[in-house]
Amino acid sequence: MPYDAMVAPHAPAAPASIPTSSVSNLDDFLVSPGSVHCLIVTPVLDAGGLDEFVAFLARRLPHFGLRVTVMCAHSSSAPVGQLFTILQREGTAVVAASPGDACLWMKTNRPDVISAHDPPGWLLKAAKDARVPVVETLHGIPTPISTNWMEERQRSELVTCFVAVSELVRRQYLSGNPAYSARAVITIPNAFNQTHRPSVNRSKARAWLGLNDEFLFLSLGRHTVQKNAYGLVRAFSEVAEDDHKVHLLIAGRLDDAVYTRQVRTLRDKMPCKDRIHLRHSFPDPSILLAAADCFVLNSFFEGWSLASMEALSAGLPTIVSDVGGAREQIGLDGSRGFVVANPVGDPESANWHSSSLMRFRPQKNMDELVSAMKSVVAHRDYWSRVREQLSADSKGRFDPVICSKRHAEVLLGAISRAMLEGEFADCPARS
Template identity: 35%
Template sequence: MTAERGLTRAAAHASALALGVVTRATGMLPPRLRYGYVYPLTRALLHQPLPAVQALGAGLKAEPATTPAPAGDLTCVLGVSALDIGGIGSVVELLAAGLPARGVTPAVVCLGDGMRAQRLREMGVQVRTVVDRASALSAFAELGPDVIQLHDAPSFVVAAARDSGVPLVSVLHNTEIHYSRTRWRRFSELLEHSVAAVAVSELVRSFHVGHVAVALRSRITVIPNAAHGSGLLAPQQRRDARELVERAVGGRFGDDVVFVCLARYDAQKNIAGTVASFLACVASGVPAQLVIAGDPSDWVEFRRADAIRRGSRDADRVHLLATSDGQTLIAAADAFLLNSYFEGWPVAATEAWAAGLPLILSDVGGARELVGRDPQRSVLVSNATGNASDVTDARVERSRWSAKRQQNSAELSEAIQRVVDTVHRERDVPVAPRDASAGVAATLDEHARLLRDTAAINTPDEAAQPGRFSGDQRGGTVRI
């Protein structure tokens, strides 16, 4: 049996090495080829069914109760890509749910339908799905907005928004390390046509400021993301959530400290490196397990992470799931871990913070702010590529190639041990969820104020005129 297990681990090591070579090769391709051709091909070749955790039931939802949206005196269309993928959809839903109370009637233009679109409709929010520039322009004309806010929207939605002649606000959700010179030129053109832009963290703002003309920099202000907490859960609800996750992973957690990571399997999230570093930590006897759940947008990344897992003697301490119910996973977890290469402001980490979990975050957009909210229990670790402000596509690919030897691995192991000790101290008296309502209200207030100021300006050129916005509205940071 021991020899058989050794052969199994050896085969997994070989698989991880081969997939690392594939990762290295695809990383040398331009992003448009990676995302447009390689990822769809590898999805077709490597796809496999994955277990997932469904919602436990009532009491775990982070979203506010759905109520009909009252009519406001200002209409804003939120333009976005797919609503059900990533944190951007959560931000759009938060805005759509909260802006009506501030006199702004929201509507959404997006790609495809889904659960989030249905929830928005149940709240009374108009949702239009579009497929091309013509359908997007028709949707804008039908909805008749006073202002359009773009959230990483597809290029044809951006083009239709510009064609509409409606004042624009662009929301910057990430440090776009994949952008080519052509993409940065397009972004600069969009910023020129936007009355204002919102960066979701100071790091995102500084990153974009470095790629645009000086005259445009003052249009970018910072409004941090926010998220509702799930509220106080009964001990039985937490036990039920933990048992549900145990069934999904096919194992038992016992007294181990359970870390959860809600992230896609792709180059940005550094899943293979996270798995390798976590396994190196628990190999020394640290009583912890890791549950990762997300969409395998890059199946090579998923398969490589799984091969690294299977090649370890502690393979049963890391569990890889498909996209799952985030609130159930957070309710089942003792701590939250995200070791990304780059982020704008991680919404899942914000939800975990609101639930009272200690965080381990790599140095990415929003990480310093979130860890700073709970510095005694949460830990910021270095970015696996080096300086967080200097992350590039090339540095990410070099770090991915060295997934088992990343430069922040030892620091991450120390952070895991520290958080495990914290959780053990708190087992008898767990930390209650935090009241995130003030932060949510501040985020919504600032978005509503910016939308009103934008709608009052007829042309983007007026945004550059002195006195159109006060100093704390343009080029500043909103503290939440």
């Protein structure tokens, strides 16, 4: 394998569902319980940030009265991943469907609204034919494949409205698709469902990783060009020259084996190679967050990183390149960490093409990233003292109840809009 071996940690099991204390009262329902059926669609439900957010909505929308089914819609047989199995075990209705099965399911079950997350085009067409409104969440621009704006203008006609996870994503989308109504692209910053991350004792977590007084930088993200592990490893090597107790752990799902081999080759040439650890994704990263001293993410582009928000919620000082959501999460005053320049320069110009060109070249944020990492190491005692305060502040700023309620309101609004348009669809035009 192009990443190092991994032994599963013995972290405590996550709670089977949201604790009773956080379950909504009847007064919190926006509609009669179960009267509105929401189908959440995504291509895969495994261990990525998008997957985590789909699970977040699946767990939270029922608190506002919506009945939820999650569908993994894929051009072939949909892969079953970690979160698919977990949600199923928790009692959420989860189905994996090919195009034929998905279309038949929609005709049979007639959902009232679809919450779409990187949906395939054929599913949007099926929803249009079935007159089911679609609210698509834009998790990032470009999309996971890239964005052909000419095709997107046609595709967007099948979408009732969009939710952008950050203002940067909203601006990028409307810039690329200016014909789409700006009022129909709503920004709702992501939240993180911390109830599904069990607390882990920091001392035990560090002991499990074999850490004593070493300083651990942690980066959680898929092994792919977008996350820019190559640039991060280069920057870390400069930090490691001056401090022989710093370590870097990069953990994530293997999405690009060829790129990851290049990262490993770079790592293996460095004097600090034994302190750079490449791992697969952990089923529950709580143990890594508890053990770490700083979180760092040097992505070319993001919509709104759930990994960095999870790190902040764990009380970690966080260093993130200038991508979607970075400024909202971390700010610019240094109280939560640092937003460093984007690896390509202008964050609004970062895309798959520019990322591919820069993936193995010297990057524009190298010096700034190294400086930020060295600063956190130098002020280690300070960040340790404010860890609990930073955690509490971060959890309060990105309230999961507010986020999920806003999504529920947008979904219900899409139903109302579709019903209104349906009433007048067959009426003759007024003179």
